[in-house]
Amino acid sequence: MTAITEDGTLDEALERVHSTGPEFQGWLSNHAPMTVEALARHGQARAVHRWLDSYRHRTEDLPTAALTITDANWHEALGDARHLGSWIAHFTRLTAELPWADVLTTWWPRLLPGIIAGATHPVIRVGHAVRTLLTDGETAPRTAELAHALGYWAARHQPLPGTVTPSGTAGPHRALDAIPVYAAVQEGGIRDRLARLPAADGWPAAASGLRRPAGPDDAHDLLAELVRATVARYPRYAHGDAVMLVHAATAPNAVLRVLPALPRALWVPSLAAAWEASAVITAAYAPARALFAGAGAGAAATMEESFALAAAHGDAHVIKLADTAWDVGGPAALAATARACELIEPGDG
Template identity: 40%
Template sequence: MLLHREALAVLGYPGEVARWVEDYRAAMPHHEPPAPRFALDPADASSWRPALGAFDRSGDWEVLFARELAEAPWRQVLARWWPRLLPGLWAGLTHGVIRTAHAVRGLAAAEEPTPAQLTEPARGLAYWAARWTALPGQPRLTGTHDLAAAVAAVPRPPRQEGERPGPGMAAGRLARLGSLPGYEEAPCLPAADQAPRLLGELTLRCADVCLHHPEVYPVPLVHGVTAPAAVRLVLPHRPAWWSPRWPRCGRWARPS
């Protein structure tokens, strides 16, 4: 909810925030997140890696990130965890990276982060980690498509009998995507050193897909617009050692 409030404020509609919050509370069921159970050690991959994608560990993740952000500058925490979480970008229909990016934009605008501003990235990163879901296949930097051709080449999984619009449908189609002819080549692009420009182009291409396919349940398509836009928000805050190149086989230039 906070990311929508932040977006409304940045777009120049702060007076709409309170009404939007009340409408959202009435329209959507809300549940308490799972309570923390077991501590996670950020320095020990055998501790945190098995908890990726485990939503019942979201409380453990939030405690971890709250502690990380209390002990180190937020840019340092982001630099440590962004490469670890990025291969699972799909997390919760990309809501993890979207929420994290909105939190980063708020932090970057503040001279000194408030406790509330530090709570939001802790929750955004925790949701991302707890919903961590990798795309099928192996993205490579050896493909022949340009970005427009890559988007056009992604196959569309056929709708199955009884399939209903919603998050479950999107997750089911994602699981089937890797086995469809043509998918393995679609996400593979030549080495790219112009990430901001390419993310902007990807946002534009995905918006075009949304506009030209009104017959498709729109929510997953909309996230094809908001997710790359969110990643682009974070790029100015990446440390100097981050490679400008895209992931190779799901790993960044300096994973840790």
């Protein structure tokens, strides 16, 4: 794993980001914290502040905290976006009082059932924050970033009706291939699609198609395979919705990045939630037919070159997919980044 260059760029960027809220225009996600972390990690630190300057019009001020969240009222405030500022303030207090890993361990199982919240952007943001803390060490801006990410997730917490539990016999590749295309579901925005999905014919069986892990280590391996499968699928299915299908890969990879900071007892439920995220996004956005995209006309020869192409493209989703593709490596990862650069217009994210 590539380490952050210790020149202060990421911490400076996070301090800039933390004057803004996690959303803009009502509910669209602020991708800045995730994007600058990926840029700084993969040799593009010089582009970080320039990228932030170009993204400024897609941010709004940090919302104020109107409610003090406590042990007595957090259940009622969970999933209430009116308390977005209050949730961020709550986790800022917690991470100032307790080790960040303890806060994460307490709240991860509480938040995990709502992994689809905010189109999975909150859990992705948590994954970027935890990766930095584990790999590069703790600083005040990095701990604050985890607090902002957890607060965003708590405010947008959104469980799906029913439970998606791996109980089949298929590995991730076959389980994803078995998810039906629901024409009636694939209309409108993500919240409309999610509302219709649980009642769709065949959904419960398809959602349970992934095999049950034998234990924590097997859950880890299945999760890593799920990330590889979603990256490999992206070039062939991205024409369905090139932006939204990015999350089928980046959401489970965020969970994979968090596992080393969690007790092993949480690894199996973490896999189940990650599978739910990928399965839901696949059902809601994957097209009926795959397209053979080859290696991609613009595919780079190395991961370094591939990420540089994503950075030059500039779109947040392209950069974040390239970051996940870097973790996977190989021709499929190079093709995924090239396909995203081809299909996503700069500024879409």
